[in-house]
Amino acid sequence: MDERQRYERxxxxxxxxxxxxxxxxxxxxxxxxxxxxxxxxxxxxSKSIRCRAILRSxxxxxxxxxxxxxxxxxxxxxAGEGFRDILVAYPTADRQALAALAGDPRxxxxxxxxxxxxxHLDLIEAATAGVPSRQEIRLCLDIDASFLAFAGRMRAxxxxxxxxxxxxxxxxxxxxxxRPGFRLVGLMAYEAQIAGVGDRVPGPYGRALxxxxxxxxxxxxxxxxxxxxxxxxxxxxxFVNGGGTGSVEKTTREKAVTxxxxxxxxxxxxxxxxxxxxxxxxxxxxxxxVVRRPAPGVVTVLGGGYxxxxxxxxxxxxxxxxxxxxxYDGREGAGEVQTPLLGRAAHDLRIGDRVWFRHAKAxxxxxxxxxxxxxxxxxxxxxxxxYRGDGKTFL
Numbered sequence: 001m002d003e004r005q006r007y008e009r010x011x012x013x014x015x016x017x018x019x020x021x022x023x024x025x026x027x028x029x030x031x032x033x034x035x036x037x038x039x040x041x042x043x044x045x046s047k048s049i050r051c052r053a054i055l056r057s058x059x060x061x062x063x064x065x066x067x068x069x070x071x072x073x074x075x076x077x078x079a080g081e082g083f084r085d086i087l088v089a090y091p092t093a094d095r096q097a098l099a100a101l102a103g104d105p106r107x108x109x110x111x112x113x114x115x116x117x118x119x120h121l122d123l124i125e126a127a128t129a130g131v132p133s134r135q136e137i138r139l140c141l142d143i144d145a146s147f148l149a150f151a152g153r154m155r156a157x158x159x160x161x162x163x164x165x166x167x168x169x170x171x172x173x174x175x176x177x178x179r180p181g182f183r184l185v186g187l188m189a190y191e192a193q194i195a196g197v198g199d200r201v202p203g204p205y206g207r208a209l210x211x212x213x214x215x216x217x218x219x220x221x222x223x224x225x226x227x228x229x230x231x232x233x234x235x236x237x238x239f240v241n242g243g244g245t246g247s248v249e250k251t252t253r254e255k256a257v258t259x260x261x262x263x264x265x266x267x268x269x270x271x272x273x274x275x276x277x278x279x280x281x282x283x284x285x286x287x288x289x290v291v292r293r294p295a296p297g298v299v300t301v302l303g304g305g306y307x308x309x310x311x312x313x314x315x316x317x318x319x320x321x322x323x324x325x326x327x328y329d330g331r332e333g334a335g336e337v338q339t340p341l342l343g344r345a346a347h348d349l350r351i352g353d354r355v356w357f358r359h360a361k362a363x364x365x366x367x368x369x370x371x372x373x374x375x376x377x378x379x380x381x382x383x384x385x386x387y388r389g390d391g392k393t394f395l
Contacts, residue, residue, distance in 0.1 A: 034063030045263025195244030198274025304339030
């Protein structure tokens with residue numbers, strides 16, 4: 001029985017649109033990531049999961065510990081639900097959430113807040129000044145891991161932290177040490193140009209991309225090591241976090257890094273098909289119903305305009321996955337209320353049939369659906385709420 005038959009049988013009683021999660025594929029992807037980490041723990045990026053039940057199940061697997069949250073309100077919610085060791089991956093300006101953190105001993109014990117400048121410390125101090133019995137705030141220092149060339153005129157990577165060099169990091173660590181009520185416990189440096197950019201690209205662009213990534217890896221190994229060494233002279237770091245799904249087997253080789261971050265690899269969305277170092281199984285899919293047959297070789301499904309974040313382009317569209325052989329109409333793309341699909345497979349689709357899609361990115365799919373229907377083989381074994389289904393939005 002092929003994948004499409006399994007999914008159709010398991011969800012025969014459901015009316016699309018809906019989202020599923022193939023549990024066998026999820027477990028296989030998780031085991032692959034753990035093997036690639038070669039003994040180093042993987043901190044699970046909740047941004048890519050966005051479902052409490054799945055987050056818990058992943059953290060029960062060998063090789064995974066701790067959560068990388070995307071906002072402080074999310075971290076507070078997860079801590080209240082019993083999750084532990086939560087690193088907020090991005091700085092926060094949410095004064096109410098900071099006050100709640102400072103006033104909750106358990107949350108303050110489990111949550112670490114991200115900073116990259118003294119102004120973050122100023123904001124936290126102001127937000128928590130009136131909190132009775134203010135708790136010590138755990139901090140992580142975010143380091144710029146992008147690659148610069150030609151005197152900074154070329155950048156590969158994302159615009160994150162202004163802190164790049166060992167001296168800058170040590171100065172900020174010293175600033176933390178001077179201020180009561182803070183403790184610097186971690187350091188993070190995310191190499192998006194390696195972890196988040198697939199290197200299985202043909203032609204001259206692919207060769208240039210792989211060359212830049214190789215140079216970036218060499219530069220970052222040295223610089224990240226020196227940054228960690230400089231900060232450890234000032235603070236007793238509990239962890240040094242780096243990498244992502246696309247760089248697990250590379251980042252784990254660095255002695256300075258104590259843990260890897262990963263999340264997208266569990267669901268294996270479309271953008272992660274383009275890496276030479278690993279392969280995964282698509283685990284998260286969504287089904288849309290065929291509602292029109294406007295012409296021979298054309299069907300139209302309801303909705304479908306689930307564009308992923310990032311630089312606009314075709315790569316941010318969902319992939320028509322099953323049945324194979326469907327593509328978008330170049331003039332319409334993926335629409336908010338309807339999406340025409342072209343191809344030989346369209347001849348055999350009838351009104352009411354399903355087309356199965358993969359989202360371009362991972363967790364953003366869960367912002368479209370209230371629930372994930374969990375599939376084991378050809379059986380529907382459970383239905384669990386996403387963050388949206390829990391009534392929670394954090395962005």
